[in-house]
Amino acid sequence: DADVTQTPRNRITKTGKRIMLECSQTKGHDRMYWYRQDPGLGLRLIYYSFDVKDINKGEISDGYSVSRQAQAKFSLSLESAIPNQTALYFCATSDTGENQPQHFGDGTRLSIL
């Protein structure tokens, strides 16, 4: 089983819909992250959480919200999806402290029509 699992893997939806992307991990890490990847722009940080009671905005948080339901679960919501949120979304985890590598899920490909 994958250490970092994202669901769904693919989603096509319409403008204005509320979407939730889910991430769960079995690594026991405190830190979890959500990124989006767009062609030519690399990955950009949306939100991150350093523990269950900690939520922080990243570089591009507008239009998104998150919930850290437990140490192992971190979900990303698009309150009212718009076409420019079409992208590949990645969840990642890391252990606490400096120089801890991040471990990524396989991504969710989201298309907003």
Add this chain to the structure above:
Amino acid sequence: KQEVTQIPAALSVPEGENLVLNCSFTDSAIYNLQWFRQDPGKGLTSLLLIQSSQREQTSGRLNASLDKSSGRSTLYIAASQPGDSATYLCVVDNTGKLIFGQGTTLQVKP
């Protein structure tokens, strides 16, 4: 604001060649620098992590160097193979948050 740039954006080489991927960053105050590999439809796999106090790391046919003072890192791949075909991402860790380069897409032809 930290910016990470990778050159070239794409590279195509015949099998067996040694090659170098380049990465530059604007702020030398980093915790570490990582090189990731991304295969189509897959997540990112960490290849090498160089701490800010280190100059290089090696893993098999891969060698990554770090020069903080000049804001540069290189990933050297020896004796390239078709299985090395992927996108390689240079990632800088700034205070616990990762800043990604746009990636170099490598194709190794048999």
